[in-house]
Amino acid sequence: MITDHLPILLIVIGFFGAFFTPIIGMIRKELCSPWATFITMLQFLISLLLLYNVITAGNISYWLGGWQPPWGIEYAVDILNAFVLVIVAGVCFSVSIYSRKSLGLEVPGKEMPLYTLYILLSTGMLGIVVTGDIFNLYVFLEIASLAAYALIALGDRQSRMASFNYMIMGTISASFILMGIGYLYVMTGSLNMADLSRLIPALYGSPVLLVAIAMLVVGLSIKTALFPLHTWLPDAYTHAPSAISALLAGTFTKVGIYALIRVMFTVISPSYVIETVPVMSMLTWLAAIGILAGSVLAIAQYDIKRMLAYSSVSQIGYIILGVGLANNIAMTGGILHILSHSLMKVGLFMVAGAIIYRTGIKNIYQLKGMGKKMPYTMGAFVVGALSMIGIPPTIGFASKFYLAWGALEAGNWVFVVVILLSSLLTAVYFWRIFENVYFGVHETEEIKKDEAPLSMLLPIIAFAVLILLAGLFASLPIEVIKIWVTGVLP
Amino acid sequence: MVLELIFTKYNYIIYITLMTIGFYGMIGKRNLIKKLIGMSIFQYSIFLFYVSAADVSGGTAPILLKEPAVYVNPLPHVLILTAIVVAVSTLAVGLSLAIRIYREFGTLDEDKILELSK
Amino acid sequence: MKAAPVSNDIILRTGASIMVPVILLWGLYVLIHGAIGPGGGFQAGVILAAGFILYTTAFGLKEAKKILSVKLLMVIASTGLFIYAGVGMLAIIFGGNFLEYGVIPIGRTPAEASKYGIEMVELGIGLTVMSIMLSIFYDIALKEKGE
Amino acid sequence: MILIVDLLMLLLVIVLAIASIMVKDLLESTVLFAGFSFMMAVIWVEMNSVDVAFTEAAVGAGVSTILLVAAIACTKRYEEEK
Amino acid sequence: METITSFNPGLAILVSLFGALMILVFSKRPNIRDGVSVLAGIIKFGIVASMIPVVMSGKLIELKLWDVLPNLPIMFRVDAFGLLFGLIASFLWIFTTFYSIGYMRTLKEHAQTRFFFCFAIALSSAIGIAFSANLFTLFIFFEILTISTYPLVVHIETPEAMKAGRKYLLYLLTSGVFLLFSIIAVYHYTGTTDFAFGGIIAGKGIPKNILILLFVTFMIGSAKAAFMPLHSWLPSAMIAPTPVSALLHAVAVVKAGVFTATRIILYIFGIDVMSETGLALAMAYVVAFTIIVASLFALMQDNLKKRLAYSTISQLSYIILGVAMLTPAGITGGMMHILNHAFMKITLFFCAGAFIVASGKEKISEMNGIAKQMPFTMIAFSIGALGMAGTPITAGFISKWYLLIASMEISQIPLLLVLLASSLLNVAYFFPIIINAFFKKPDRVLSYKEAPLFMLVPLLLTALISIIIGIMPDKPLALIAIAVQNLIGGT
């Protein structure tokens, strides 16, 4: 049955898509973008199917090459994987629709390599998420990273330097991860995640394990842009082409977080990283500082994309905070926030891209009258921003509710305060935009409606609607996440 | 204790030292190509770690011989083959970025570039 | 220091015209020999690329591109990967898992099928590595005016 | 005895690494780096990983060096003084 | 208690949401757009009113939609208290709509579509707050109310307006955060956020200091009720167009705050917990302080709308005071005052707006002799002012009467004195206006006339109703009696 091969088809379709793109590009350049959309759509559909299968029939294990793990590479899909897969593939799919016009303007004449890299990035990220083998994770991380460096470097004049710095940081991160994997391998002899999790308890107390954990945590934190290691993120997101900022904001950092969760809670056991060696609680404190620092820095920005980038730093803090608190509720909130932040940030970056596409404006104080000029786009922006603030009934509210509740459950009042305070800070930096966009324009100025093209508007609106729908029916994803969380945490 | 460490595990100390040198090259140097060389050294040090961990004293290279023999562990070699290719790919990407930056700014000095791009 | 130095030096050209076929042959040998001795797709690909790079240095980029144009390189790279992934898909078609060479009905035993599978895969790697290395070299060595 | 050779080679590698980071001339640095790669390959042969050593010799000392030289040719040869 | 499932509560909310949508659709055709507003208001009131017989017969109407978060559904339950608030809000919306049509058109205001759109959303959420069956649902509508009233507050878009808007948001969003925290805490400790007669906190073993902390955060959370020291957003928000002030002050926002505070005191904490911990009495004194100080502030204002704003702050505290006294009479008085104050204050604001539209005057000192030119408006104003002071036969008298009785029942003489003193202060800050308007000669010849009919009729009607309530208070009292019965009987 072909459905048995779903996990690998997800990736192989991407590979084939990427390998074909140069050939398609030689025939007709214009076909590259629809081709990328088609491939990512297939990946999205497969990941939906996978999620459905995992929920109904339980975890999936696929042996590549037919070799039984730990000798061969295994694709292991459980609810967490499938959930993140759907998010990543969904974002890749919708941004690919959006990107046709946006990238057509910002990176003209390079459709072929651009969409090849686009598909490779998408495939790389999906590969990271779906795999059950820790070295395989590294390989796919590199595919995705290289594609990401290249895509970022296609932005404006400063983007090359941003990309270079990202590459340096990314290589440090990848090398650290490789070293962590090496330490684990040297001490256990295995590379399979499930197998490792059986072997690692024998190493408890060994300094090697500590160093390995430290390496993996630092490496993944760089990829996730956790607070003190976030320095590459603002530059990269500001200068990258808008569609790419949207894509990366919604997916790549989330994949990093996924990997962090996977390594900490599946490979190494929760009880070890929480109680014996309080790695996770250290991370929560960093995350808490990051939440506030990110918000404050976002307030100081006037470039809309840069502001959104700093806001990402803060939002990533939420996720790590939830995961690090490691009780049922906070963890659910944290994982739910992966979904909600993807929806919100991708939507917002797409709006920023649409504004830049139509007017070229990046400074938020020059956005006067935009509410009349691009009513639907800005309407979507309002929805996204309200969700960031955490106004019900949006998905951002649902995840903040769970995070705050989880912090309370953990008895940590500082974090409760941080979470709630940060939503006020978020309100501050978004409200500046509202004021400029909707108010202070007088009747005398006639503003012509000049909406973004349909292929950009459609994904934007879709994300706004999704934010609301997911907010109204948040118990659905929460129930799904809970199944996984209760399976992992005692 | 320390002597024992040095005599049985000197490979690790060496790899860590190399890694630190590479790390310094990445964060302490301002020239982009120097940074890339540092990056390569950084990566190579990890390869050294893997390969030395695979070594078995008295073993032979992992190519099957007619008569039974002790082989060194082949798996890290495979991983490192992969990683070397990744390293050279990263180097190529980094160099192309550096060239592109040089074309735009006329310099490879990080500080100067940051100044120019303000 | 000039990039991709186009040399008119007769010695270099003569040397290259002798060396290049030898290097290419050696590359092919490494590719095939990969199964029994050290070597394989990567090494072979790199060696083959080195051969062409030598050719390029001796005869100039223009000449080199007449043999392997940039577009052709891209096609070769894609083809190489296509061979690799295609072998994997073939395994699925014959009822195995991805890249499970043993089920492909070539050779008498699964082990033999694996051997052929591995050779195919190495060929794919070799093609891709060679063409990409060469392509990178073309790009980096390409001087301002496209000389 | 073998230990001494081993250690000497490893020390040489470290010296080469430091030198290639420290010299101001990028081309020199590249050559030193090629030497570093080559020494690395030799060490790996000594550690019985012929495949890796082979790859390293081809990729590290070969392709990497070619790319670096080509890149330096396109840009500047000397590291700028502050 | 018998409960009936019915779609009516949801329908009542949807009507104005749908109306808002239609307003957007017809933004280019003002007549249809405003017609939609009116129509939606009437239908909405019809739906709310249709629930009266059911509730009067002692039943509850329930509508459970779906779980937004696990175990936290959007759920509506119409009890007597909620229905009272719902009735007031939907009924007054009709008047306000007419009035704002007149106001906006006469002044040729910009962005009228946005105005009516936000108005409709705000009303939906006010009704949503009224009918919420749990804190969670209430919070959702609470935040929507905050967001949807913001564009109304900054409607004129001048720099001062934007500044006032920022202050408005700062206070209300911050309080929203506190409310959210309290809700999460309640949910954390009790596992539910449902309103229940007698409260849900009792017997859950929550330590007393946490209980007090919770109460404080809850009360900060209902800062929409504008008690001191969290009142200062309200006078700032006076920068809004007058219909907005009328809506904010008489109907939607502040009443929602008071309503929430009452719900929390009576239905979350419950009478027992409140009296055992002594929180009720503390609360009573805080609001008593507010009553007096706000009245003093009111005396010092020259801007009529600002004076009305401080009067509102003081009057709202009556409601909380009544509830905090925890006796049947007190609760009755408090709830009754929601109704009374709504009608009286909306009359006063309508009058203030009429002055602005007809004469352009906002300052009290400029209103000498205005009664000659605008007699009807001024009469309505006087009725409202008399009611505020608690004069018999006006609505204000009824509620004050109950409050006085309650304060004697719990033998808190200071509170009694506060109530009396406040009546005097009311007289002190309203009567000079009336006297000057009727008897003082204007500085120069006045040339304006009454405001347009669209505005005049609503304000006369609301004035009339506030007298009718004063004379025949039995219908609303019966409704409140059911609410009180449930509360006391439930304990």
Next chain:
Amino acid sequence: MRRYLAILSCIIFWAILVYGVSDLPALGDPEAPANKHVAPRYVEGSYKESGVPNIVTAILANYRGYDTLGETTVIFTAGITVMVLIRRKEK
């Protein structure tokens, strides 16, 4: 300033890593877990299951063939990247 900071962080980095060394298996230790758990199967099965005597090739292309596919894709990605970054239009 920057140089001293860099050197300082390097020293810290070095020290942390050296701390972890003490428990690592000695160089060439045949009893090290890395050489015990998974590896022997490759040595034994290489010829039987894959038909090639070079164990590294067997693992590279067969047991962990999928990694190698990924790695070839990395090269491909790098090629495309270099192309998109510095290739100029040919005349």
